[in-house]
Amino acid sequence: MRWIEKQDRVEQEVYSAIDELSEEFGLDVSYYPEVYWIGKTLDFKDVGLPKESEDEFDERFFLKISFCDHEHNSIIINRYRWHDIFEESSHFIHLDNSGVNLNLSSKGILWKNIYVEMIGFFGARVLGSNARNGYLDYEDLMPFYSSEKERFYFNGNRIIQSYGFDKEGFNKERLNDFFVYQQGYGLGEALFHNYIFNNIKRREIRSILTNDLSKKDSAKDNILELRERFWPIKTLS
Secondary structure (H helix, E strand, O other): OOHHHHHHHHHHHHHHHHHHHHHHHHHOOOOOOOOEOOOOOOOOHOOOOOHHHHHHHHHHHHHHHHHHHHHHOOEEEEEHHHHHHHHHHHHHHHHHHHHOOOOOOOOOHHHHHHHHHHHHHHHHHHHHOOOOHHHHHOOHHHHHHOOOOOEEEEOOOHHHHHOOOOOOOOOOOHHHHHOOOOHHHHHHHHHHHHHHHOOOOOHHHHHHHHHOOOOOHHHHHHHHHHHHHOOOOOOOO
């Protein structure tokens, strides 16, 4: 009974968060997602995801990571905290209104992922999350990244030591994941502060939320433009 009560509460909180963002930015809510509170007992077979999603589900369950699977109309809440509910709700309404293609083979997927995480963190802040952005404890990775050649340029082992990556665990996939969340969360934070101080208008935020990023380099160009305006990139000394 306790699990059922928590499941119902989480579901209503997700729906309320989606409604609040919809009202704030004039977005459409054409349907609501299936919401699952994992708790300690929910198993993969209990959620409405296809078999090919099982490995991802198990990994996120182990790491206690909540996620939005918009393709299968689902939100999975792994930890019962406001930030998880707010961020995944933000992802859902963003993807539903923009139609951004997040297929792994999609061109510019790295920049699209940054864009999506930016919106997720921004939306969570608008909804009231005060979760700490730990990625800002580390040196900004953007100055080490060539947006023209789409690769990182580091000086020896400095970056490995600075970010606490050991040499064995320092691989491209892990680095890209860190880059995506650091840039997305950092820019989402900057966007939020500029929004509440009226440095960016509601209509522009709505345009950001509904952009399908289908034009060539659209995600990259938008991210770099927003960084220049709200989180200027420092030149390496």
